[in-house]
Amino acid sequence: MAHVTTGERKSIFSLFNFIALIVLGVGIYLTYLRFAGGLGAVTNLSDYNPWGIWISFDLLCGVALAAGGYVTSSAVYLFGMKKYHSAVRPAILTGFLGYALVFLAINYDVGRPWRLPYPLVVQQGTTSVLFEVGLCVATYLTVLFIEFSPAAMEWLGLKRARNLVVKLTILLTIFGVVLSTMHQSSLGALFLIVPSKLHPLWYSSYIPIYFFVTSIVAGLSMVIFESTLSHRFFAHKMDETHLKEANGVTLGFGKAASYVLAGYFAIKVLGISSGNLWHYLKTGYGTWYLVELLGFVALPSLLYAIGVRVKSLTLIKWTSVLAVLGVILNRFNVCLIAFNWHLPASERYFPHWMEIGISVFIVMIGLILYRFIVTRMPILYEHSDYKDAH
Amino acid sequence: MSISRRKFLGWVGAAGLSTTIGKSASAATNKHFAGYPDSFAILHDTTLCVGCRSCEAACNKVNDLPPPDRPFTDLSVLETRRRTTTKAFTVVNKYDNPKKSGHPVFYKKQCNHCLEPACASACFVRAFKKTKTGAVVYDPSVCVGCRYCMIACPFEIPTYEYDQALTPRIRKCTMCHPRVIEGQLPGCVEACPMEALSFGKREDMIKIARERFRKYPDRYVNHIYGENEMGGTSWLYVSGAPFKALGMREDLGIKPAPELTAGALSSVPIIVGLWPVLLAGIYAVSKRKEKFAQTDQEEAVASALDKDRSEQSQPEEES
Amino acid sequence: MDPIFYTLQDFMTYTEGVTYLLVIATLAGMTVFWWFLTGKDKD
Ligand code: SF4
Ligand code: SF4
């Protein structure tokens, strides 16, 4: 692992600060345009294409990539894999930030964000899958906040409250898994209502299960990917346990991701068979489907497996990038590329640069918050007052 | 007390409890739902339609819509394929007749007022409601603007005011619900000079359509579009050309939209009921294993210590 | 006094509404019952 020296780190961070400043400046301006002029002012959305990248990337990918929280905490606290303990806090933190940013992004996307509580308090559209997604995401965001809070409380020195919350760990973890199972799969179930608009290769009655299983892949891969990044930039913040356990986390999570991907590959193929969709594979969309299935599911599964067998951390780390891209590609395919496939090209959607700008802006806010928190709170190390308190 | 009761009623859906209390008890089973009895429908006979756009003009007027880009008397717009917009709740399109070239067919497009609306099923604030007149009406006072209804509608009808910053609404045909409850005809039906549009009880409209099939078997394709599509709609169409030639989808199936998501929704209680049991079980097992491992380790340490001690003591005895 | 429904949509709005209430109650109930079940356990 190439550790960055102090001097280098300074220059990297000042470059980061510079870019961050530009992104924030542009983002604030775009925010003004969005709320002063409506969605039409900054997006390419249309009556045929009501959902763009703020849903496909910020919501669908955001929630999937933030799955590391429930995956890691359940592995450690429920399945008893204590050797991954040091991975829990960073995973919970990114999960919490991820969901918070999803919530932020939703405020840009919906027409009247101040009415977001309406489905809960004014009139409940209980037949809507979106109702369930909203309910679960809101609850889970709260759960993640509580799960994250001990780190903040240790930083602030709130010993009593911190110990109280830590007592709830198991309960919160179980809640997290229940809620995640529901809304990760429900994000896929959102598309069950559109058999006539989504290409048959992607439309499947299994789609909720596909979304749930890929969220596990995304969670595992993101933990590996993030730990690679934080080793590069925040190694000085890590304590010995974290550094010692990190390779084990990479190997173990790589192994798990490989097998989950293998299972996912299997159910995808079974899905084609049960829908009798073989003949679609010969079409253009079929080729694209195979690219996704072979290049972004089968390949990462295999590469992870090789990486685990030969104990190549580098290979596993690069594979995690491929796996994460695979999940992103899948969400884009379902929500944008294979959606409205029956329409002529002139009616299809391509994001406006300002939509991308807002998405980048939101990711940047996440990076800044992450940096702010890990450089201050006991995330990558254990607070000296609370050693072996878990 | 009364407040919490009202809240509860809100939760379980005003549709269910407050409006329809009383009457038979056996209705609340998972059987076939036939829709509101005596609800209205509109039959569009495309063989009578001449593409005059009078219906579009009338629609614009009764709904107080902004003036159109091109006047309603300009028939050249029929050449391009148009869809519903925030400014036009209905559009008439012209299609080549594959059976008789030189005799184009016209098809008037607007919300089909489904018997089991996908838009209503998808809306998480219940902004859409199927009324007993047959109209599917929208309530902008609760709409959040998530646009899931637009995703869900298989006929691609709802439109959205993308240019509104603070009060964007979904816009679509109301089947002239406000006029109908006052005993008036929908604007388009009233305006049609060719009687291509008929308004009445849905059952009667289906009967009329069948009657026309019987009388003029050569003029029609023997299918009423909307009788069963997506569980049936309150707009019905008959045509001389295959419906596909009119840009209408024939692959929608007859399954009503709420059924498409019913399975996924019903997995929620299963997850909530069983997951905690499963996870708590896994937790218990892993904790037990850990405990055993700990005792094992303690025993191992203890016996090692014993051995150590006895080994140490032996030489002492010898000496 | 069971309500009468004309559409599947209304029926599901009602039944799902009740289900959601029960689901919330279930989550709370399972938690409390777990505490009751294991409350006397050592450690
Ligand atoms: S046609 Fe579309 S908008 Fe109209 S009732 Fe049916 S689902 Fe709703
Ligand atoms: S845009 Fe409005 S009406 Fe449509 S689903 Fe969302 S809240 Fe309901």
Ligand code: SF4
């Ligand atoms: S007014 Fe009647 S004849 Fe004229 S376009 Fe409309 S439906 Fe056709």
